[in-house]
Amino acid sequence: MNYTKNDIQPPRWSLQLLKFFVKKNYLEEIEGDMEEVFEDNLEIYSTKKARRLYNREVIKLLKPNLVRALGGNHQLNYFGMLQHNLLITLRGFWRHKTSFLINLIGLSTGLAAALLIFLWVQDERSIDTFHEKNDQLYWVMANFAINDDVRTWDYTTGRLADALLADFPEVEESVRVGNGFFRPRGTVAYEETLFEVNGLFAGTNFFEMMTYEVILGNPREAILNKNSVAISESLATSIFGSSQNAIGKTLDWEDRLVNKEFEITAVFKAPPKNASKHFNIVLNYDNLIERDRWADEWNGGYAQTYVILKKGTNIDDFNRKIAGYMNLKSDSDRFTLFVQKYADNYLYGEYTSGIQTGGRIENVRLFTFIGIFILAIACINFMNLSTAQASKKLKEVGVKKAIGAKRIALIFQFLSESILLATFSLILSIGIVSLTLQQFNVISGKSLDLSLQQYLLPITGLVVLTGIFAGSYPAFYLSGFKPAAILKGKLANPRSEGWIRKGLVIVQFSLSVIFIIGVIVINQQIEFTQKKSLGYDRESILTFRERGATYQDPQPFFNELMKIPGVLGAANMSGDFLTADDNNSGFSWIEGTKDDDNHLFKSPKVGYNFIETLGLEILEGRSFSRDFNDGIGSIILNEAAVEYMELDNPIGTKIGWSEDLTMEVIGVVKNFQYGSLHNKIEPLILQFRKTGKKHFVKLQPGSEVETIAAVEKAFETLHPGQIFKGSLLADDYTDLYHSENKVADLSNYMAGIAIIISCLGLFGLAAFTAERRTKEIGIRKILGASQRVIIGLLTSSFTKTVVISIVLALPLGYLAVSKWLENFAYAVEIQWWVFALAGLACLVIAWITVGFQTIKASMVNPAQCLRNE
Amino acid sequence: MKKTKLGEFEELVLMTVVVLQADAYGVEIKRELESRLNETLSVGSIQSALKRMEEKGFLKSEFGEASQKRGGKRKRIYQATPHAHKVLQEMKDVRSQLWASMPSMVRS
Structure with a gap:
């Protein structure tokens, strides 16, 4: 060995580890002990073994009373800060109960409305997406040129499905289903008892291609035969008591479209509630051909054609390829074929002159906007009230900055405050949602339920976003003050601050006015559809x-x-x-x-x-x-x-x-x-x-x-x-106006909520202004101002803000409602008084909201408010 | 007895400290005990026992001189407190009384 003992060092990483975890005041002693043992071992064993033993000893030093507290002092400070922030926040809530309650009620109502809308939108978007091959499943549509216009039909000839499969390599599978006009609906008889059925004529591979789960029987052979049918589980239960009993039984069907006996060969699970097509019995399409030969002719239009396209098919190219296909096959040259995603047909089902123009997606968008606006109004309340109360927080900010708090820490503090408030509101709003969901389902005609697990991520996201959005302005605004100026008692430019606050109120009230206009016009149109003379008598x-x-x-x-x-x-x-x-x-x-x-x-x-x-x-x-x-x-x-x-x-x-x-x-x-x-x-x-x-x-x-x-x-x-x-x-x-009625009902409620939240905010602001101006009011009164002058003084600034927002909202509201009315060939005329009424209503509501605070402030005894400092 | 919580291993370490007197520091205690018990002990177990007993008031300690062998780090010399002496005595008494009352068969 060429080394002297001192040259051989214990393993470095092990030593680092030791230094890392052993309590600081024990370190010198223990490190020394370890080194001494290591040197002893070097004398007895090989260097390798000594090092190994050292490592083992280090591991054995991991004893609770030797190891220092996790994280140490360094992180304890963060914890302390969080604790402190939380305390300050809770104290703040407690001290300013009015604004806390206004924020809480406003935000939780807004969140509840947004959650309900979110559930509704989510449900609308999920319609028909349950098919296994959803991404590849397309619906073949036809544009038909006639009367110098183009009509779009969702039905095509019954022969198209097989022909497309044969002629286009992109088509993996195809099926035909009798269109809406040719659906077997009626009654079937089993041993003299009648049952209502709602059926579908379908190609034999229907159950293989579409995801409607077959519980009993072979999906491939379910309707292979003209005389066999598949029925849904619930129909099987209501006729035979159970699905097992149904197989092999015979149903008697007498109808214009169907008139024979069928053997039940399969039982399928009823289409899920997010299916656009509901049916409880499926028959072979050949039964339709038997009744009406046009169902299998190139010149007929009896079937809906669905195809599964190969993965990676370029839809535009495919549409170009099939566009003129009907010209080759039928004797008409007026058809242009194209495909649309099967699941999209529910939301994007409307065509004008052959071009996709909308459909239910318009309502989805409308409500998404309404949800966002309502939430924005609630967030604005929070922003306004917390910046308005900035003066009360100035000292806190000043002192904190003076003793070295960084701006980022303050921003963090204010943001965590708003996120905490948003979380409280979320808990409240989940309560509200679960209480009102039943009612909401009645209005919207859905059967939604709030599954927190499923939506945990979006909901948490919503809360954090709401918190950050609501807290952003106050956080950056409050944290930006210069400590010296604050502690000297100088306010940082209050003028611009007032303008931003006014701007936010203007946004709130503009939205409210637009909502009011929308509600009036929608209800007018609904009434119009009911009252308009149709040229025939539909009563009784x-x-x-x-x-x-x-x-x-x-x-x-x-x-x-x-x-x-x-x-x-x-x-x-x-x-x-x-x-x-x-x-x-x-x-x-x-x-x-x-x-x-x-x-x-x-x-x-x-x-x-x-x-x-x-x-x-x-x-x-x-x-x-x-x-x-x-x-x-x-x-x-x-x-x-x-x-x-x-x-x-x-x-x-x-x-x-x-x-x-x-x-x-x-x-x-x-x-x-x-x-x-x-x-x-x-x-x-x-x-x-x-x-x-x-x-x-x-x-x-x-x-x-x-x-x-x-x-x-x-x-x-x-x-x-x-x-x-x-x-x-x-x-x-x-x-016929089912969907419009729902929109009307929902928007009535949503507009109400928007207005209430806006007023809550205004109420809070009025209370705050009145409080801050008590001294001014006192002095004015001493100098002889009457109560009326004081009321005028306090009201005028709010009036100005609200009037500006009304002026801004009227043209926007006009645009919005005239766009909506375009959906109708016959619509009410938009009358000027609607706008006058909406504006006036908003103004009156604002006055009433502010009035209480104003009158209270104007009645104050000047001696009282001037005495205390 | 009730207020003293002295484990078996702690008791051994404590007695070693008393035996070693001015030499009672971590590694020396380890060596002494290893030779007496005829088994290997880890630095961790000795140190952990020492710290625990110091906290309970059986031991007090101060830094000794630095030595070349320890890479310049100082030793910490431990010393038993009067309370520790008393507790050790009590434990010894209890044991000898128990021994005295045991049947002779076992004693041999």
Whole structure:
């Protein structure tokens, strides 16, 4: 060995470790001991072993009473600071109870509203996303050019699915499903008992491609056979008591679309609540073809076509490839195909002239904005109140800075204060949400629930963001003061401070005014849809559908109905009246007037008495009548159609439809609203069909309940095996504005919340101003100012702010509501008094809010407020 | 006895301190005990026991002179307090009384 003993050192990292963890005042002694032992060991063992032994000894030194406290003094300070901040914050809350409560109530209401909206938006966005191959699942849509316009249809020919799969390598799988018009709905019978079903015609690979879980049976073979059906778990339970019992059983179905016996081969789980399509029975698409050969023709439009595209397919390229596909296959060159993501169809379902223009996403955006605005209003309250009270915190800031607190530490302190407040508010708001969720579900028509685990991250994020946003301005503002100036008693430029505060109040009140305007206009429009004369009579009309398998003359049934004392009239039609989806093209008249088949007309097919029962007004000619033995050749036009066809003398005009049918105009009816007010009144041809299955019964007002019961009895006597399901036409009409009604309801509440929060803030500010100006008021009073002058003085500054915000809000509000009203073909006119009312309401609310504080301040006894210093 | 909480190992260390007198510092105590007990002890266990007893008032200590062998670090010399002497005496008494009362069979 060349080394002297002293050259050999213990392992360095081990020594470092020792120095790190051993208590400072023991270090010298223990380090010395360790070194001595190490040297002893060097004499006995090899260097290697001595080092190893040293390491082992170091580890064995890890004893609780030798190791220093974790982190040591260094971090204890941070802890102390946090503790101190918390204490100061809580004391502050306690001392300024009013502003704390205002902030707490405001923020928690705002957060609760934002949370509810968040849940709603989340639910809307999740619709139809549950399919396993959601990313690849597309819906084939068709743009159809007609009447110099482009219509977008979500249905295509039934042959498209297979053809796309065969001709395009990008398509991995495809399925066809009968479109909305061709859905088997009705009643099935099992051993004489009837059950309501809501079905779907689907291609055989339906259950493989879409994620509707099959519980019993083989998904591949569920509807492989024309005579087999799959039913949902709940239907199986209600018919057979359990899913197991259902397999192999036979259901009897008699309907216009379906008329045979089916064997149950599979049971599937009902579509989840975030599915846009709900159904409880699935049939093979071939059943539809059996009833109607057009379901499998290139010129038919009976199916919705869904495809799964290969991963990485460029959608734009694919759309370009399939655009002209229909021109090759069908004899029409008017189709342009394109695909849209299946899940997107729910939110982005509206098209104008073939271009995607919106849909439910507009409501989602609207409410997202409302949620953000409400939260912003609540945050502004916090900002305003805490900066307003800055003077009370100035000394604290000054002293802290003087003894060496860095600005960043102060910012941290104020931010932690606002985050703490936000956390309190969150706890409160979760309480509010769980109390009001039930009610909210009723209003929004959803079944939301608040699962904290699922949303822990976004909710925590929301709170931290709210805290930082609300606390940012006060934090940077308060921490920026110069300590010397503060301690000398000089306030840092109070003028600009006042302006920022006023600006924030202006933002708050502008938003409130916009909300008020929005609420008034939305409610006006809703009322308008209910009050506008539609050109027909929808009051006291009972409507229901006959679902028998065959078309039969409804006259015997009507004769029976007319015997009931409360029935004033009865009529029928094919299809549905309010959905207004019965279109026909291919009409031609006076050769050469217009290009032959490029005309699409609304074309409901009605029976005798329809015009009379619904109170449509005949302007010229006559109505359909038994006396003239009307048939398929008699038609009635509306005024719009007469104008569109440029007919001077419409009665008697011959109109050709397809090659073999010539029809004659027998009358002209006054324009009426076919469908909802979202659509313009369009040219319409009323055709005659005797055997429509949609029935309308005009009731004698006043005795509706008994009459409906009698009608139901007559229906069930004459249509054995069918369940009577009637509704009032007026109710169905209201349902057309379902989504608007929800928007109206929700925005009423949200506007209310926004206004309340704004007023809370104003109240706090008023209280603060009045308090700060007590001395001024005292002196003014001594000098002879009357109470009225004082009130005027205190109110005027708030009035100015609110007036500015009203002026700013009016044009913005106008823009917002006129954009919303564009959704309607017939909308209320925006009247000036709406704006006046909104502005005035806001001003009055502000005055009332401030008034209490102001009057209290003006009544103060000057001797009292000047005496104490 | 009740107020003294002296563990078995602590008692051994304490007695070694008394035995070593002016030489009673960490490594010396370790060596002495190792040779008497005929087993290896770690610096940690000795130091931990010393500190514990110092806290309980059985020992007091002061720095001794620095020595070359320890890389210039000073030793800490431990000394038993009168209280410790008393406790040791009490424990010895209790033990000898117990020994005296044990049946002779075991004593041999």
